Amino acid sequence: MQTRELGTSGLEVSAIGLGCMGMSDFYGAHDEAQSLETLRHAVDSGVSFWDTSDIYGPKTNELLVGRALEGIRDRVVLATKFGILRNDAGDFVGVDSSPAYVREACDASLKRLGVDHIDLYYQHRVDPETPIEDTVGAMAQLVEEGKVRYLGLSEASPDTLRRACTVHPIAALQTEYSLWSRDVEAEILPACRKLGVGLVPYSPLGRGFLSGQIKSIDDLDEDDWRRSNPRFQGENFVKNLELVAKIEQLADDKSCRPAQLALAWLLAQGDDVVPIPGTRSAKRLAENAAAVDIALSADELAAIDAILPPDAAAGLRYPEAQMSLLNA
Numbered sequence: 001m002q003t004r005e006l007g008t009s010g011l012e013v014s015a016i017g018l019g020c021m022g023m024s025d026f027y028g029a030h031d032e033a034q035s036l037e038t039l040r041h042a043v044d045s046g047v048s049f050w051d052t053s054d055i056y057g058p059k060t061n062e063l064l065v066g067r068a069l070e071g072i073r074d075r076v077v078l079a080t081k082f083g084i085l086r087n088d089a090g091d092f093v094g095v096d097s098s099p100a101y102v103r104e105a106c107d108a109s110l111k112r113l114g115v116d117h118i119d120l121y122y123q124h125r126v127d128p129e130t131p132i133e134d135t136v137g138a139m140a141q142l143v144e145e146g147k148v149r150y151l152g153l154s155e156a157s158p159d160t161l162r163r164a165c166t167v168h169p170i171a172a173l174q175t176e177y178s179l180w181s182r183d184v185e186a187e188i189l190p191a192c193r194k195l196g197v198g199l200v201p202y203s204p205l206g207r208g209f210l211s212g213q214i215k216s217i218d219d220l221d222e223d224d225w226r227r228s229n230p231r232f233q234g235e236n237f238v239k240n241l242e243l244v245a246k247i248e249q250l251a252d253d254k255s256c257r258p259a260q261l262a263l264a265w266l267l268a269q270g271d272d273v274v275p276i277p278g279t280r281s282a283k284r285l286a287e288n289a290a291a292v293d294i295a296l297s298a299d300e301l302a303a304i305d306a307i308l309p310p311d312a313a314a315g316l317r318y319p320e321a322q323m324s325l326l327n328a
Contacts, residue, residue, distance in 0.1 A: 002292050004198075004273075005272070006171045008196035011120065011171050011172075013077045014046055014049045016292060018278070019202055021056045021278055022279070023035035023038075023061060023064060024056050025057050026224070027220075027225065036064070041285060045285065051200075051276045052080045052113075053122075054080065055086050058088075062080060063112050079120035079152070080120075080121065080122070082124060083096060096130075098138075106147055106148065118148050120152050123139070132160050133167050136168050140168040153170060153173050155326045158188055158190075172199070173199055177199065177204065179206070179265060179312075184199070186310075199270075199272060201266055201275045206231075206262070206313070208226070211262075229318070230316045240313060243308060259287060268301060
């Protein structure tokens with residue numbers, strides 16, 4: 001596995017990371033034993049940049065990752081997040097990035113993960129009630145105390161990112177970025193590069209759509225959150241299937257899997273881009289990791305851009321209520 005530095009932070013991570021959310025939440029049925037096997041396979045394969053959050057489960061994903069870390073903590077770059085609130089029933093009840101909550105959330109995550117420090121600690125969503133300077137100031141105190149090594153933001157606007165960087169260096173901005181979510185290219189990615197901040201794309205496979213494995217809404221479990229996602233509904237679903245067919249043809253021409261093509265395209269956007277595809281399967285993890293060895297020529301990149309321009313996907317990337325939480 002190749003490695004990359006997140007911006008100019010000095011934090012080196014595997015070129016492809018692992019999003020752990022789906023091992024515990026949102027994407028239907030899950031199997032902890034299978035997930036633990038996949039996590040251990042990941043670290044043995046060099047996929048050592050793991051991403052979780054206190055809201056996944058809620059909280060159970062951090063417990064799962066903590067179990068997987070036993071005996072291998074020093075081989076993993078561990079990222080988790082705070083700021084989105086869910087109750088014990090799993091309902092979303094708001095956001096909180098007040099300084100007091102930053103400390104409370106960090107201590108709780110450390111305990112669940114069974115570690116003495118978090119390598120990369122993200123604010124999961126920007127809190128409109130708390131100035132970003134106050135939030136990052138509290139996060140910076142965690143760095144001073146050795147509880148956290150590097151700081152990150154998720155779904156923050158360029159202005160918020162700039163303000164955050166005046167308080168403490170920000171190693172990474174996490175946001176959705178893929179062949180069907182390219183809006184970050186206009187302002188967010190340039191801002192990251194100007195500020196020396198790495199970009200960590202989540203959902204780099206379009207929540208699994210770009211893998212080519214989803215052909216019908218019936219391929220998703222009844223409790224799969226994606227059923228409520230606008231891009232998986234009605235006419236949008238049909239139009240987005242047409243995009244996937246084009247990706248499949250490009251991948252076939254390249255003798256690789258559609259998911260590998262989508263990841264190779266992201267990796268080609270710059271050495272400061274580190275996607276974190278999620279999977280519960282060791283087989284899929286191995287396929288994703290192999291994308292680092294796929295080189296796309298200038299002509300191939302131009303062909304992809306022509307077929308899948310920034311506005312290609314049909315539908316919003318979240319339901320309306322959740323779009324309101326995106327600071328970008």
